[in-house]
Each structure stands twice: as C-alpha cells, then as structure tokens.
Amino acid sequence: MMNASKTEYRILVVEDNPGDFALVEDFIFEQIESPIIIQVKTFKEAEEILIKTGPVYTVVLLDLSLPDRAGEALIYEMVKLCRNIPVIVLTGYTDFAFGVKSLSLGASDYLLKEDLTSISLYKSIIYSSERKRIISALEESEKRVRSFANQLNNALEEERARISREIHDEFGQHLSGLKMSLSSLKKSNNGNHELETLISALVADVNISIESVRQIANELRPVLIDKLGLIAAIEWLVAEFEKKTGISSYLEADTDQLVMDEMPEINIFRICQEALTNITKHANATSVKIQIKNTDGQLFIKIIDNGSGIKSKTLHNPLSMGLLNMKERANLIDAKLNINSSSQNGTIIELILDTNGKKNINSRRSFRN
Known part of the structure; x- marks a missing residue:
C-alpha cells in the first residue's frame, strides 16, 4: 500500500x-x-x-x-x-x-x-479531488473579489452622485446668483455703453460656465437616470455624443418601460458611455446606432458602429482598460457582453441582461421613436 x-x-x-x-x-x-x-x-x-x-x-x-x-x-x-x-x-x-x-x-x-490499475485509479482520485479543491478555492476567491468590486463600484457611483449634486447645487447656484447680480447691475447702469457691453459679455461667459457645470454634473451622474430612467439617459447620451463628435447617431428602443434595480441601470449606462468614448477615440466611424430590445425577460442592447473595427491584439488584450471596464461592469450585473469587430464591418457590442426577478424600478418615462 x-x-x-x-x-x-x-x-x-x-x-x-x-x-x-x-x-x-x-x-x-x-x-x-x-x-x-x-x-x-x-x-x-x-x-x-x-x-x-x-x-x-x-x-x-x-x-x-x-x-x-x-x-x-x-x-x-x-x-x-x-x-x-x-x-x-x-x-x-x-x-x-x-x-x-x-x-x-x-x-x-x-x-x-x-x-x-490501482496506481492509475489512485492518481486519478488524488488529482481529481485536489483539482476540485483548488478550483473551489479559486471560485470562492473570485466571489470575494467580485463582491469587493461591486462594493467599490457602488461606493464610486455614490461618490460621483454626491460630487455631481454639489457641483450642480453649490457651484451652479453661485453662478446663477452671479448672473442675477450682473443682470441687476446692467439694469441700473446709467447709459454707460462700454459698461453695458462688458456686463453683457460677462453674462454670456457665466451662461457658458453654467452650461459647463451642468454638463460636468450630468457626466458624473446623469440626473435623467434618477428622474426619468435608463432609456431617457441613453437618449441624452446619444444626443450629446452626436453634438460633440458630429457622428450620425440614433437610438432604437422597442420598450417604453424597463424594470430593474438602480445598479444595473447605472452600469448599463456606463457601458454605453464607455463604448461611445472608445468609438470617439479609435473607430473613425461615421454612424453609430444603439438598439434596445426587451423580450421575454431579457434586455438586449447593441451598440453598432461602421468604423475601422478593434484590432485583434486590443480585443484580446486583458489589460485594455476600456474593454476591461465594460466587461467588469457586465460581470457585476450578471450580464453577458459579446464584442464582434472587423475592419470591414465595424464593431458590434452586445449586452444581454436577464431582467426577471429584478426590483420594480421603472424607467419612469414613455419613449418611442
């Protein structure tokens, strides 16, 4: 023995x-x-x-x-x-x-x-049991890492929401107060044309600053997600993307109501945001389309561009931060993320999420094309 x-x-x-x-x-x-x-x-x-x-x-x-x-x-x-x-x-x-x-x-x-033989059977028993033990330990370790990543992601989103509120409420209110003061000063001006011109220029600068503050606050935490839901937030994201880049962009949605928790909404929005950022930086695309379908308890989101595609070494690079960020966010909400890309047909990013059993937090907005 x-x-x-x-x-x-x-x-x-x-x-x-x-x-x-x-x-x-x-x-x-x-x-x-x-x-x-x-x-x-x-x-x-x-x-x-x-x-x-x-x-x-x-x-x-x-x-x-x-x-x-x-x-x-x-x-x-x-x-x-x-x-x-x-x-x-x-x-x-x-x-x-x-x-x-x-x-x-x-x-x-x-x-x-x-x-x-007794030896081959013994080796198989030992190797199989040890392999299973190691796999179980790795799976448990991965669960702990996922749990930590989820807590970190939630904390990050909460901090973004706090900063967004402070920027919008505090800085935005100060700028609005400054605008009101300048408008009051303009009204009390005793016909000094040069002063009136200067005040008008300052009001215009303040208006630009107010719009910038709103933009920064929205990018940190789109208020539309909290007030009107995911569809409205993605619609805003697509419109802003087109405005900034000049790339023809549109949204197709076959649903006017989504039923899911807050965190899936945020992570789906961030995935779409990251995908559009990558398109801006790398794709050389002239058109982008986001499709949303809610069928039989599953949410399908496709982000399609007609650009030059993602290079194979980038697509399979585990350290590619943009792709890694999207994949990790998909994992956090138990969603599948598929990426198909070629230099001839551009890139299709598909996100599939099971929405059965999710908390009833609706998109709170009726949207139709």
Missing part, C-alpha cells in the same frame, strides 16, 4: 456489475488506507444518497452503463447532481472522442476499465 494522505476518503462507486465493483474496491484498498466506500447500482440510488448526505464524498466513480441511465445523459445529470464533488468516469468503451466529450460535460477524468 502506498503512503496515501491521512485525509479521510469517502468514495461513492456507482457500478451495477459485481465483478467490476470488486476490482475497483480492491484497487482502492491497495492504495488508500481505511477508505469509506459506498456502492450504489443505479442513478436513482446515487441521486437519493447524494441528496440525503450532501457533498461529503471525496469523489464519485461512475460506470457509464447503468440500468436506468447511460452515456452523455448520465454524465450530465451526475455532474449536475454532484456539483463540487469530482466525477471520474469508468467505462469499457474505448471511444476517444467520447472521452473528450465526457470531460467537456464536466467529468474530472475518463478511465478505461481494461487499462485500469
């Missing part, structure tokens, strides 16, 4: 052939000290015991031909049932393609019974 780890090994063997089970059992005892081995002969029995006991098993050894289930369907159902328990497939079939297929379905390993 090899000097196996003192970790307790609980092994569920799903095998209906007595001879094959006896061989597997002998191999396990040959390499592992005092393992706990449980045998079941059908998928139904395996299902019942796994539901009853939970994830207490180190591995599941699965024969591919059971009385009540076999083949791909058996692997799929067993992997789904086992969740974090590695599933090692044991089979008499020598089909290499099927072995690869079983791994793609989630099996940890694929062993041929005719080539099975």
Whole structure:
C-alpha cells in the first residue's frame, strides 16, 4: 500500500456489475488506507444518497452503463447532481472522442476499465479531488473579489452622485446668483455703453460656465437616470455624443418601460458611455446606432458602429482598460457582453441582461421613436 494522505476518503462507486465493483474496491484498498466506500447500482440510488448526505464524498466513480441511465445523459445529470464533488468516469468503451466529450460535460477524468490499475485509479482520485479543491478555492476567491468590486463600484457611483449634486447645487447656484447680480447691475447702469457691453459679455461667459457645470454634473451622474430612467439617459447620451463628435447617431428602443434595480441601470449606462468614448477615440466611424430590445425577460442592447473595427491584439488584450471596464461592469450585473469587430464591418457590442426577478424600478418615462 502506498503512503496515501491521512485525509479521510469517502468514495461513492456507482457500478451495477459485481465483478467490476470488486476490482475497483480492491484497487482502492491497495492504495488508500481505511477508505469509506459506498456502492450504489443505479442513478436513482446515487441521486437519493447524494441528496440525503450532501457533498461529503471525496469523489464519485461512475460506470457509464447503468440500468436506468447511460452515456452523455448520465454524465450530465451526475455532474449536475454532484456539483463540487469530482466525477471520474469508468467505462469499457474505448471511444476517444467520447472521452473528450465526457470531460467537456464536466467529468474530472475518463478511465478505461481494461487499462485500469490501482496506481492509475489512485492518481486519478488524488488529482481529481485536489483539482476540485483548488478550483473551489479559486471560485470562492473570485466571489470575494467580485463582491469587493461591486462594493467599490457602488461606493464610486455614490461618490460621483454626491460630487455631481454639489457641483450642480453649490457651484451652479453661485453662478446663477452671479448672473442675477450682473443682470441687476446692467439694469441700473446709467447709459454707460462700454459698461453695458462688458456686463453683457460677462453674462454670456457665466451662461457658458453654467452650461459647463451642468454638463460636468450630468457626466458624473446623469440626473435623467434618477428622474426619468435608463432609456431617457441613453437618449441624452446619444444626443450629446452626436453634438460633440458630429457622428450620425440614433437610438432604437422597442420598450417604453424597463424594470430593474438602480445598479444595473447605472452600469448599463456606463457601458454605453464607455463604448461611445472608445468609438470617439479609435473607430473613425461615421454612424453609430444603439438598439434596445426587451423580450421575454431579457434586455438586449447593441451598440453598432461602421468604423475601422478593434484590432485583434486590443480585443484580446486583458489589460485594455476600456474593454476591461465594460466587461467588469457586465460581470457585476450578471450580464453577458459579446464584442464582434472587423475592419470591414465595424464593431458590434452586445449586452444581454436577464431582467426577471429584478426590483420594480421603472424607467419612469414613455419613449418611442
């Protein structure tokens, strides 16, 4: 017997052939000290015991031909049932393609019974259980990172909203007061033409400053999102984009009401904002279209341009900040982000979000093309 780890090994063997089970059992005892081995002969029995006991098993050894289930369907159902328990497939079939297929379905390993030895089985059990442990640890670590990123993103948006309010309310009010004072001074002017001209110029400068303050406040946190909802905010974004860049831009929306939480609204808006910023910097586009469809509990948003496309090295560069920002924001709201780009057809960025079960915060504005 090899000097196996003192970790307790609980092994569920799903095998209906007595001879094959006896061989597997002998191999396990040959390499592992005092393992706990449980045998079941059908998928139904395996299902019942796994539901009853939970994830207490180190591995599941699965024969591919059971009385009540076999083949791909058996692997799929067993992997789904086992969740974090590695599933090692044991089979008499020598089909290499099927072995690869079983791994793609989630099996940890694929062993041929005719080539099975105590060493190969032991290695598979050890490697599979350790790999699953590492993957589970990585997944848990990723969850913590995602949670932190979400909290950081929320804090950032709250800070942006606070700064936006202060800029709009405080600085904007001061400028409005200055404008009123200048207007009052102009009215009390005793016919001094030069002074009147100077005051008019100052009022014009103040008007420009007031508009700049509103613009900065809106870019930090568009007030339209809070007052009128996502559709209105994206409509404003598209209009401002066209005004600034001269690129022909328009919005197509087949919905006049969206039902979702506040954070998805903000992140969707930021993704659209980032996409339009990237188009301005890199695409050399002459037209941009944003399509919004709300169908069967899913929200589809496409941002389409006719530009020069995104270079392959940029598209696949994990450190490309604009694309990374969009992908991370999509992850934060459990959305899918697909990017298709070519030098001939431009770029299509598609965001897909499941809106079922979201909090009922409507877009609060009726919008139609």
